[in-house]
Amino acid sequence: MAFEALQDIISACEQMKKAFWEVVLEDDMTEREVSKENSMAQMRYTWNAMLQSASGYDRTLQSKSGLVGGDGAKMEDYYREKGTESLCGEYVDSVIAGALQMGESNACMKRIVAAPTAGACGVLPAVLVPYFQKRRCPEERILEALYVAAGIGQVIATRASISGAAGGCQAEIGSASAMAAGALVHLQGGDMQQIIQAAGIALKNLLGLVCDPVAGLVEVPCVKRNVIGAVNAMSSADMAMAGITSRIPPDQVIDAMKEIGDRMDVSFRETAQGGLAGTAAGMEIAERVLGRQ
Amino acid sequence: MNLFDILGPVMVGPSSSHTAGAVRIGNLALKLLQERPVKADIVLHGSFATTGNGHGTDRALIAGLLGMQPDDMRIPDSFQLAEEQGLDYTFTNKTLKDAHPNTAVLTLTGENGKTMEVQAASIGGGRVEIHKLDGVDAFFSAEKPTLIIYNLDRCGSVSDVASVLSLNHINIANMHLYRSKKGGFAVMVIEMDQGISKYAVQLLEGLDGIQKVVYLNTEE
Ligand code: SF4
Numbered sequence: 350m351a352f353e354a355l356q357d358i359i360s361a362c363e364q365m366k367k368a369f370w371e372v373v374l375e376d377d378m379t380e381r382e383v384s385k386e387n388s389m390a391q392m393r394y395t396w397n398a399m400l401q402s403a404s405g406y407d408r409t410l411q412s413k414s415g416l417v418g419g420d421g422a423k424m425e426d427y428y429r430e431k432g433t434e435s436l437c438g439e440y441v442d443s444v445i446a447g448a449l450q451m452g453e454s455n456a457c458m459k460r461i462v463a464a465p466t467a468g469a470c471g472v473l474p475a476v477l478v479p480y481f482q483k484r485r486c487p488e489e490r491i492l493e494a495l496y497v498a499a500g501i502g503q504v505i506a507t508r509a510s511i512s513g514a515a516g517g518c519q520a521e522i523g524s525a526s527a528m529a530a531g532a533l534v535h536l537q538g539g540d541m542q543q544i545i546q547a548a549g550i551a552l553k554n555l556l557g558l559v560c561d562p563v564a565g566l567v568e569v570p571c572v573k574r575n576v577i578g579a580v581n582a583m584s585s586a587d588m589a590m591a592g593i594t595s596r597i598p599p600d601q602v603i604d605a606m607k608e609i610g611d612r613m614d615v616s617f618r619e620t621a622q623g624g625l626a627g628t629a630a631g632m633e634i635a636e637r638v639l640g641r642q
Numbered sequence: 643m644n645l646f647d648i649l650g651p652v653m654v655g656p657s658s659s660h661t662a663g664a665v666r667i668g669n670l671a672l673k674l675l676q677e678r679p680v681k682a683d684i685v686l687h688g689s690f691a692t693t694g695n696g697h698g699t700d701r702a703l704i705a706g707l708l709g710m711q712p713d714d715m716r717i718p719d720s721f722q723l724a725e726e727q728g729l730d731y732t733f734t735n736k737t738l739k740d741a742h743p744n745t746a747v748l749t750l751t752g753e754n755g756k757t758m759e760v761q762a763a764s765i766g767g768g769r770v771e772i773h774k775l776d777g778v779d780a781f782f783s784a785e786k787p788t789l790i791i792y793n794l795d796r797c798g799s800v801s802d803v804a805s806v807l808s809l810n811h812i813n814i815a816n817m818h819l820y821r822s823k824k825g826g827f828a829v830m831v832i833e834m835d836q837g838i839s840k841y842a843v844q845l846l847e848g849l850d851g852i853q854k855v856v857y858l859n860t861e862e
Contacts, residue, residue, distance in 0.1 A: 377645040398652040455655030458718040502648035565693035567656040
């Protein structure tokens with residue numbers, strides 16, 4: 350059975366004297382009745398699929414609606430030209446570009462890895478691919494970090510939700526960001542408490558985020574929301590590494606997300622009625638795009 | 643949800659429900675038809691009708707009918723592939739009564755003349771459910787090995803089928819009988835804990851009053 354609380358994973362770690370990622374791996378082995386090799390092979394396949402979609406970005410692609418495409422290329426050109434001069438600096442800018450590119454690839458019917466959903470597919474690869482490539486991190490470590498991320502995601506899915514239709518965008522981008530924050534802490538050598546603190550902080554920062562896709566398409570605002578998910582994961586991970594903690598325990602942050610999701614009006618839950626989708630510009634786009642069928 | 647439902651599926655975007663789920667629906671319909679389709683008339687309902695075009699739901703359904711899986715990179719080109727492979731298709735938007743918001747109804751004709759009408763819904767995260775077969779209510783997900791048995795609506799059929807299964811040491815997880823409102827035939831849906839041999843399927847086909855047996859096993 351998947352863990353119902355991040356704290357339960359910590360207790361299991363202490364009891365078994367194992368790392369966070371190993372406990373998640375072992376839980377997968379028991380739940381799906383597979384060997385360690387089998388589970389790791391599937392994780393490697395997942396990671397390779399992420400890498401492939403990151404490198405397969407096509408800067409000329411436009412989505413069928415014409416709403417998204419090319420922004421990831423603009424961002425890449427920008428940081429290559431500006432280097433350290435930009436506000437965020439080259440490394441963070443490459444994370445931003447990666448998030449935009451993956452979001453665009455998804456909208457343009459390219460192959461991606463839902464993590465935890467297709468709409469939020471850019472967050473994890475945006476922080477992990479530069480870490481892997483620019484910091485020359487061994488693949489094994491990335492796989493471990495993916496177990497950390499998946500463990501966090503499983504708890505959120507069990508305790509609350511990872512679907513925009515059920516819990517708003519906090520459940521998609523928020524969950525992805527929490528997963529990525531925990532993964533980054535693991536890569537930076539943080540301990541299990543720091544992992545869940547980072548996840549808690551990241552999720553806290555995105556509480557209340559509504560799901561309001563213009564014309565009902567996974568394009569606006571989804572592509573750019575992947576950026577906030579990724580950058581928020583980095584700042585949350587750095588905070589946790591600095592020893593900063595969430596005053597509200599991470600499991601209770603997840604519960605708060607569930608409560609907010611449950612009470613969120615249906616117009617903010619993927620129905621394309623409220624929020625950005627309901628603005629004058631949003632409605633106009635919807636009419637143009639949907640009327641064109 | 644297992645670990646790789648959280649990190650995964652690996653799929654062609656943009657939407658697990660509107661794209662990946664639609665491929666799965668097409669694929670299940672193909673398996674239910676039991677032969678290569680040459681004609682498909684597809685009705686889209688609810689959110690499939692309103693946002694299906696932008697999500698590639700139409701191309702995803704056709705991709706599934708051509709045998710592709712949700713991670714197949716050829717999904718965006720499925721219309722062209724359908725043309726090359728001789729599959730004619732039409733799409734109509736229609737509001738259906740009491741249907742799930744992401745519903746498609748596929749009316750299919752196969753290369754040897756078999757026909758099939760499948761109503762299915764994409765229920766989130768790429769998971770799908772069949773809701774009707776040839777107009778008869780029939781609920782199943784096909785996540786477990788599943789037998790769909792069309793039979794004349796008369797006594798004895800259920801026990802005949804059950805005894806064939808138990809003789810073959812098949813553990814039934816779930817069994818439902820759905821009867822056509824018009825009368826005449828019924829559909830048995832049997833979900834099993836494990837797969838079943840070709841031989842057992844043939845035995846079932848040979849039973850009195852059985853019109854058609856379809857065996858679905860997504861793991862094979
Ligand atoms: S706005 Fe809605 S569809 Fe878009 S990423 Fe957020 S949750 Fe997903």
